[in-house]
Amino acid sequence: MxxxxxxxxxxxxxxxxxxxxxxxTLKYNQRRFYPLVDDKVLCKQRLKERGLPVPDLIAVVEFNRQTSQLEELVGDRREFVIKPANGSGGNGILVITDRKADYFLDSDSKLVLKEDLAHHLTNVIGGLYSLGGQPDVAMIESLVHFDPLFGQLTYHGVPDIRVIVFKGYPVMSMTRLPTRMSHGKANLHQGAIGAGINLTNGVTFGGVSGNSLVEIHPDTGHRIAGFRIPNWDRIMSMAAQCYEAVELGYLGVDIVLDRDHGPLILELNARPGLNIQLANRRGLRSRLSAVEALGSRYELPEQRVQWSRRTFGDPQADPFGETPA
Amino acid sequence: MTRSRQWVVLSFLLLLLGGLLFAYKVVVLGFPPLPHSTGEKWIIQARLEIHPLEGPVRASLILPSRAPGFMVTDENFISRGFGLTLEEELFRRQADWAIRRLRESKILYYRATVIRDTLDRRFADTPDFPAAPVLDEPWGAALKDIVEEVRAESADIESFAAEVLDRLNDAAPGENIRLFLSATDSPLERAELAQTLLAGAHIPTLLIHGILLGRDLQNAALKIMLAVHNGDKWLLFDPQTGRPGKPDNFLIWYRGEEELATISGARLEDLQISVKQRMESALDMAALRTQLKDSLIGRMSVLELPVQTQSVYEVLLLVPFGILVIVILRNFVGFTSFGTFAPVLIALAFRETELVKGILLFIMIVSMGLLFRFYLERLRLLLVPRLAAVVTIVVLLMTAISIVSDQIGTETGLSVSLFPMVIISMVIERMSIVWEERGGAKAIREGLGTLAIAALAYLVMSLDILAYWVTVFPEVNLVVLGLIIALGRYTGFRLNELSRFRQLAAGSHKP
Incomplete structure (x- = not known):
């Protein structure tokens, strides 16, 4: 058995x-390039230099004394996101969606006092969420307003799109849809729904939550399969260009669709998780082998994207047996 | 060679090196591969009772030397008033007692301790070919006949000698043999007869005197064996039965035609050889052998270290086995735990507390620590001071548990002092964070996972045989290293992935 x-x-x-x-990862990701993705501040800088769009950086908090001067840091912004620069797995991310006179509201509309915010910042700086427990810095970033097109498929939070890019070729993709269970977070292990995306046309397959199939978003009641991701060409092209930006052979690219700014690269991951296979109901290895077999045939990101969309999007092979609308 | 295949070679070499060292110690140095094994040792004693005649007295006793399969570890002489000198040659050792004047009967003792040796050493020099004996008739003709008959029925020196002995021991010996046999009645004479017959075919022989080491023998008789040289090596035969080979328990004492003891100026009233058998730790004997042989590899043992250091290494050398368990559980099964190697350190603490008590103490400290940690969370302490507070609380908890258990009169709680407090504090810290972020169920599940790994690592590390091996054969850790390197290249699925991805398995979804 x-x-x-x-x-x-x-x-x-x-x-x-x-x-x-x-x-x-051990074979294609050279360790000296890891800091470029593990440190989100560095990563954001690098992507910006390359002309790739990222959410705006509001401030970097490095010292404990800064934590009490939140007003100076965020100005009069009503919404922002606090992230540990070296965090992993979505831990330590605090999303502030509104601001009242003395307190803030988080993505669950729960009350967050100023002291709570300061304490969270000191935890981040102390290294509570960083990979090796080393001291870290906290990053304050502008909040992404997701494209209203996505509204039917998400509960609070921001849905994102994960693309696995191998040697510069997009090989598999999924969208992660926050639910009430995931507290608005786009993390599959926290309860978000994953839905595979056809690389050819950017249309979603059915969703997966944990290990079970999900046809309908539990909080919005909308059908998950058959949703066409807007700006798909741009998303594929951005993902492929990340290879040149950080030189990691096996890369997870997380992209969000902003209402005003279009697709933005949220973060890169040098050790992307394997759940994308569940969301696509398909193993990754044959696709990775196909790219390995190519050698260095296509140099330009656009060529690589074209090859991938031609090769990996066959609706005939749709594991759900559905032809996308 | 490509770098991707180096691990195969490296891992194989490590396994081989560890295995070879282990085998060398077992086979050549005789270290027992299993703990608690014992072996026999014998205390042999020669007792000479002499009665003075006149003039200076001189008593010589041939001592055991170079006995294949045995080793003399210790010998002493009891002979008050006598001067003692030892003559030592490669194949012959002799003790000479001398006294200018002896008034009354005296008893001289020689006592030696003999243990088994792993080597089958040569016990005599390569001899020259003997001249054929010149015998009066009818013996000369009979000898010639016998040699010719036997030669016709044998293939080589070994079978020749066996055939001669067979004929001598035949219940109905042939006419020629009977002629010779009529003049012999003692085993010695019979052995000498065999020598004569074999010399007729120019086969070198040697008389070997020794004793059969049994349980306890008050009066062990010297046994005579016949050594026959086949041009390459000495072969032993029992002249009484014709059976070839050295009996396992036969200790060669001396060679040649001499008497065991020769006395001048006195009369040998009595000569008794006695044997006492004792059981002794096979390990101690191996250590003794190694010492006598001065083997470098044998000395590369933890057993040679000072006792206190030894006990430290007994524990340290077990750690790789615990770590191997962790590698297997994490990379093959897919367990997760708080801290990569924290379970090994917890398992080491279990060694002192025993498993069940250890687990109870661990749960007790962690759950109490967690309560404090939840309270600390409200104080909004900075990270390092908060960790420091947790460590302090853990230390206080451990002290409290020890004091309370001492007051109650159980010793269980005392061993809590051996828990790795910093590791436990880190477990508490991480557990409280998982608790807040992922919920109590997840935190408890991961905490129990840590405990389960620790328990398994403990069970492996408390195997008697491993504790024995790492001290006597520290090279087993080379084998562990080889295994870890090999496992490090395992890129197959983990057991938990089988269920995680089971819906993706070929054939489980519609084509």
Whole structure:
């Protein structure tokens, strides 16, 4: 039984954690480039230099004494996001969506006092959420207003699009839709819904929550499959260009669609998770092997995108057996 | 060689090196591969009772030397008033007692401790070919006949000697043999007869005298064996039965035609050899052997360190085994825990507390620590002071548990002092964070995961045989390292991924 599943997963080309680490991240991601993605401040700078759009950086909080001067840092902004520069897995991210006289409201409309904010900042600076527990800095970023087109598929929070980019080729993509269960966060392990995206045309397949299929968004009641992601060409092109920006061979690119600014790169991930396979109901390995077999045939990001969209979007192979609308 | 395949070679070399060192110690140095094994040692004693005649007295006793399969570890002489000198040659050792004047009967003792040795050493020099004996008739003709008959029925020196002995021991010996046998009646004479017959075919022989080491023997008789040289090495035969080979328990004492003891100026009233068998730790004996052989590899043992350092290394050398368990549980099964190697340190503490009590103490400290930690959260302390506060609280908790348990009169709580307090504090800190971010269920599940890994690592590290191996054969850790390197290249699925991705398995969704 165990051996059967083992062989089944292997035949389906599912990528396991050991294989991702041993065969891809350790092999294609040089350690000296890691700080470029692990440190979100550095990453944002690099992407900006390359002309790739990112959410605005409001302030960087490095010292504990700064935490009590929040007004000076955020000015009169009513909404912003606090992130640990070296955080992982979405930990330590605090989203402020409104501001009253003495307090703030977070994405769940829960009350956040000024002291709470300051305490959160000191925790971030102390390294509570950083990868190795090292001292960190807190990043205050402008809040993204997601494209209203997405409104039917999200509960609070900001849905994002994850693209796995291997050697510069987009190989798989999904959108992560926040739910009430995920407290508005776009993290699958916190309860968000993942939905695979057809690379060719940017149309979603059905959704997955945990390990089960989801046809309808539990909070909005809308059908998940068949949703056409706006600006798909731009998204693919941005994702592919990240390869040149940070030189990591195996990369997760997280993109959000802003109402006013269009697609923005939220962050990059040098160790992207494997749940994207569940959301797409498809293993990653055959796609990765196909890219490896290409060698260095296409140099330009646009060429690579074209190749990927041609190769990886076959609706015939849609695991849900649905032809996108 | 490509870099991607180096790990195979490296891992293989480490496994091989560890295995070879282990095998060398077991096979050559005789270290027992299993703990608590014992082996026999024998205390042999020769007792000479002499009665003075006149003039200076001189008593010589041949001592055991170079006995294949055995080793003399210790010997002493009891002979008050006598001067003692030892003559030592490669294949012959002799003790000479001398006294100018002896008034009354005296008993001289020689006592030696003998243990088994792993080496089968040569026990005599390569001899020259003997001249054929010149015998009167009818013996000369009989000898010639026998040699010719036996030669026709044998292939080599070994089978020749066996055939001669067979004929000598035949219940109905042939006419020629009977002629010779009529003049022999003691085992010694029979062995000498065999020598004569073999010399007829120019085969070198040597008489070997020794004792059969048994349980306890008050009066062990010297046994005679016949050594036959086949041009390459010495072969032993029992002249009484014709059986080839050295009996396992046969201790060669001396070679040749001499008497065990020769006395001048006195009369040998009595000569008794006694054997006492004792059981002794096989490990101690191996250590003794190593010492006597002065083997470098044998000395590369933790057992040679000062005792206190030894006990530290007993624990340290076990850690890689615990870590191996963690590698397997994390990379093959897919366990998660608070801190990569924290479970090993907790498992080390379990060694002192025992498993069940250890787990109870751990749960007790962590849950109380968590309560304090939740309270600290409200005070909004900065990270490092908060961690410091948790460590302090953990120390106080440990002290309190020890004091309370001492007051109650159980010793269980005392061992809590061996828990790694900093590690426990980190577990508490991380657990409280997971608790707030992911909920109590997740935090408790991960805490129990940590505990489960620690318990498994403990069970492995408390295996008797491992504790024994790491001290006697520290090289087993090379094997562990080889395994860890090999496991480090395992890129297959983890067990938990089988269920995580089971819907993706080929054949489980519609084509």
């Amino acid at each position: 165990i051996l059967g599943t083992f062989g089944g997963l292997r035949r389906a080309g599912v990528l396991g954690l050991n294989c991702r680490n041993g065969g891809y």
